Structure formats: structure tokens, C-alpha cells
Amino acid sequence: MSSFDPARITIPCAHFLHGRQVCDDAALEVRRPADGQAYAGLPLADAERVDEAVISARQAFRRANWARCAPRERARIMRRWADLIEADIDYLAALEALGSTRPIDQARAWDVPYTAEGIRFFAEFSDKHGGEVAATAHDSLGMQIAEPLGVVGAIAPWNFPLSMTCWKVAPALAAGNTVVLKPSEMTPFTAVRLAELAIEAGMPPGVFNVIQGDGPTTGDALCRHPDVAKITFTGSTVTGRAIMGACAETGPKPVTLELGGKSPQLVFGDIPDLDRTAKTLAAAITGNAGQVCVAGSRLLIERSLLEPMIERLSARFDDLAPGLTWQAGTRFSPIISETQTGRLESIIRRAREAGAELITGGARFETEFGGCFYRPTILQVDDSDNPAVHEEIFGPVLTVQAFDSEEEALALAEHEVYGLAAGVHTADLGRALRAVRHLSAGTVWVNRYGRSNDYILPTGGYKRSGIGRDLGRAAFEANLHHKSVLIDLNP
Numbered sequence: 001m002s003s004f005d006p007a008r009i010t011i012p013c014a015h016f017l018h019g020r021q022v023c024d025d026a027a028l029e030v031r032r033p034a035d036g037q038a039y040a041g042l043p044l045a046d047a048e049r050v051d052e053a054v055i056s057a058r059q060a061f062r063r064a065n066w067a068r069c070a071p072r073e074r075a076r077i078m079r080r081w082a083d084l085i086e087a088d089i090d091y092l093a094a095l096e097a098l099g100s101t102r103p104i105d106q107a108r109a110w111d112v113p114y115t116a117e118g119i120r121f122f123a124e125f126s127d128k129h130g131g132e133v134a135a136t137a138h139d140s141l142g143m144q145i146a147e148p149l150g151v152v153g154a155i156a157p158w159n160f161p162l163s164m165t166c167w168k169v170a171p172a173l174a175a176g177n178t179v180v181l182k183p184s185e186m187t188p189f190t191a192v193r194l195a196e197l198a199i200e201a202g203m204p205p206g207v208f209n210v211i212q213g214d215g216p217t218t219g220d221a222l223c224r225h226p227d228v229a230k231i232t233f234t235g236s237t238v239t240g241r242a243i244m245g246a247c248a249e250t251g252p253k254p255v256t257l258e259l260g261g262k263s264p265q266l267v268f269g270d271i272p273d274l275d276r277t278a279k280t281l282a283a284a285i286t287g288n289a290g291q292v293c294v295a296g297s298r299l300l301i302e303r304s305l306l307e308p309m310i311e312r313l314s315a316r317f318d319d320l321a322p323g324l325t326w327q328a329g330t331r332f333s334p335i336i337s338e339t340q341t342g343r344l345e346s347i348i349r350r351a352r353e354a355g356a357e358l359i360t361g362g363a364r365f366e367t368e369f370g371g372c373f374y375r376p377t378i379l380q381v382d383d384s385d386n387p388a389v390h391e392e393i394f395g396p397v398l399t400v401q402a403f404d405s406e407e408e409a410l411a412l413a414e415h416e417v418y419g420l421a422a423g424v425h426t427a428d429l430g431r432a433l434r435a436v437r438h439l440s441a442g443t444v445w446v447n448r449y450g451r452s453n454d455y456i457l458p459t460g461g462y463k464r465s466g467i468g469r470d471l472g473r474a475a476f477e478a479n480l481h482h483k484s485v486l487i488d489l490n491p
Helices: 046-061 071-086 089-099 104-123 163-175 190-201 215-224 238-248 274-290 303-316 338-353 408-414 429-438 472-478
Strands: 016-017 020-022 028-031 040-041 131-134 139-147 153-156 178-182 209-211 230-234 256-258 264-265 296-301 356-361 377-380 397-403 421-425 444-448 482-486
Touching: 020 190, 020 274, 020 397, 028 131, 028 303, 040 089, 040 444, 046 153, 046 178, 046 209, 046 215, 071 089, 071 104, 071 163, 071 190, 071 356, 071 444, 089 190, 104 163, 131 264, 139 209, 153 163, 153 215, 163 190, 163 230, 163 472, 178 215, 190 209, 230 238, 238 256, 238 397, 256 429, 264 274, 264 408, 274 303, 274 338, 274 421, 303 356, 303 397, 338 397, 397 408, 408 429, 421 429
Parallel strands: 153 178, 153 230, 178 209, 230 256, 264 296, 264 421, 296 397, 377 397, 421 444
Antiparallel strands: 016 020, 016 209, 028 040, 131 139, 139 482, 356 377
């Protein structure tokens, strides 16, 4: 059994600077999503504390030899770090489950192992990319030399704290950069433990720093700091725009932004297994209670399958029940906060007023332990301008629209704002490839929905769903810049 007692978990309520925890007075209250109880206080890094973190990272970049050490040694340290993360699974998984929306069984089975393996994946790029020789005249030698950027500022979201920290930090460190990470103020503590384990693995102090705080104070100061060479962020489109503006004012500096989504799932009448597809569709919107950037929140289905699919999805939704994230067997996550739950309720109310038909759900779960749990919800909609179709909800809410032709399905799939991901379910390979070419999305899954654990495929968005890519070689290369060199061989 993996259940644990929340009162017995040690909470690292601190920044992590210069290779050690640094404690300031608590300025923010941190609550557990599962029961709504305040369980820790969080320091708030002001501009001065952010400057201290950046100075620590800059000095480590220049003096600790992280960028100039043998690439294989950098990779060895990162692999040792991954091994230590796996060995610390009991504490890391409990700390993640305690303060986030991730149930303990899922944190142990997926979040911690995925984080460790992601670090190993990016570590292997350390000695496998150094630049290239250019085609120049016979009496000269042209080269492009790949070099790290310097200090990378990373801002991680609350929905998958461990794995998103890996996405941001691992490629930057593998490329030889140093990092200042700001985790979400709602899920701040596993990042501190990761940084402690990095030091234990042999990473020099100052290479990986963690600053605690909110977006308007701490995040803004990090983005505006003139010695931060790049910002990488996952979160809302609104915040992404603010980050771009802050970086432009003190830069310009490159950004990697994975932002909002309103991802369609197209289901055609030729699918061979209705039950299997229903399972995939349900998981795509109920996983982490729909609090996933790529959540498959818009079901577009051929009209002949509409009723039988709604019947199957409703049954699966009704089978989910709330539970404390620190209890084994909990399968359905809480909503992160009361504020987010209120926003979800507001959108559903406006959607119904605009004509959406409520099929199932549409209300909170009543629990004896508190917390914000929302029933998985299906809204049947005829109008693509309906708020539930147009706005990112970030909760377990699925809109359903029927279509009668492939052309209509592809037209319905287009969203004027978002283009993060999409799913296509069909037995017709030609139709699948036509849809892949047509869909404005950074990722398209065919007869599945969700990433594998391969790490090699990059992820990112079209339109206002972001700039740049996480994962894959693209994420590693985004943490490098290239110096052109031209040498005369016959001076």
C-alpha cells in the first residue's frame, strides 16, 4: 500500500540557492487541493532575492566549469541525479501527492519515474551535439560552434510539478547552462528536493537554483532580469503574453512557451472498437481532472456514433469518485483551488445559458473531507461560439459536437485561438493523413490520445498555444546558440 500520513511529511519551505536551502519568512499560504487545508507557508522572493539567485547561477556558469567540463562528465552527473530521484521515490511521490492534484499511486507509478527517465534522456545529448563544419571555399574552414546561452530562467506550472520541472530544467542543464527555477506557488516543494538531489549527485552549487514566490513579483523579476539569457514557461496564454512583454523590455531574449489548448478529438464512423475509443476519449479529459494543457476537451463525432458514444462516456464518467491524494486507490484528482473551481462553474453556467445541453455532471462532488472535486461533465453543443467550446476550461468538461462529413469535422476542429494538440480516430489511413495535414496543431495523435514515454517527439503549439518546443532534440537545441567561425587556410 502506498497511502501515507500527511502530518508525517517534512516540507522544505525554502528557496534553494548556492547549493543549500535558504529560508525567508513565510509570505504565502499553501493549501492542499484534496482537502483545502493550509499545510505550509511559502517565502516570496522579491527582486533582490531573484537577483541573488541569478548572480549565483551566473557565477556558477563562469566559475564552476559546468559548461566547459567534459560533456560525458556532465552526462554522468545527470544520470546519477536521475538514479537518486528514483531511489527517493517514497519521499518525492508523497511530497508531490500531498500538495498537488496527483494521487499517490500515479505519482509513484508515473511522475517520479518519468522525471528520472527524462533527465537521463536529455543527459545523453550532452556529448552528441557540438556544431557543424560549413561548406565554404577550398582555402577556408567554416564552422558553427554550439555554446550554452548562460542563465536560463524556468517557470513551471502546478499541474505536473515534477515532470514539468524536468521538461524545463533537464535540457538546459544538459546543454551546459545554469538554471533559476520558479515553481508554481501552489505546488512549490518537490523542486527543492530535486535541487538537493542534484547537489548530492555532484552538480556544482549554483548550477540549479530554486526561487519561491508568485508570478507578479517573483516571476516578473526573473523574466526582466538582464542577466537571464532565456525564459522557458508552461501555463496560460494570458501569462505567456505577459512574459513575452517582460522579456522584450529587458532583452530581447528567447522564450519557449507552451500555452493553452482547446484540443479536438475527431471520431469517424469507421472506428473498429467503440469501447476502446470511449476509454481513450474519457481518459483524455478526466486524467488529472482535465487539468492538462493538451486535454482532449472537444469531441467531434460522426452523427451515427453520437448516442452510443455518449452512453459509454457517461458510464465511464459516473464510475469516477473523489479521494484524498495521499490514499492508495484514489483515481480522480481534485481541482487545484477554489478559484479555479469557481471559474469552471462560471464557464459551464454561461455555456448552458447559451444553449449547451448538460448530459451528465455539471456539479461539484460533495465530500466529507473538503477539497474541490468536480464531476466529469458532458455538454452537447451545436454552436462553436459557445463559451464551453471557445474558452479553455482546464477541468473535466467535454463538449460534444456531431458532424456529417469529413469536411465538416475538419472545419469544426479549427479553433481561432488554440492549436496545441488534436486526436483523430479512424480506420482509414488516407483520412487520418488528410486530417494530420489539415489540423492546425503542434501534435496530432492517431487512434490514441496522449504522449508516450519516448521523450524524442517535441511538443508545442500553433497559433496562441505557444512558441518553441519542449521535449526532443528541439528542446536541447533551444538552449544553445551558435557561433560562426571562418578561418583562412592560406593567410
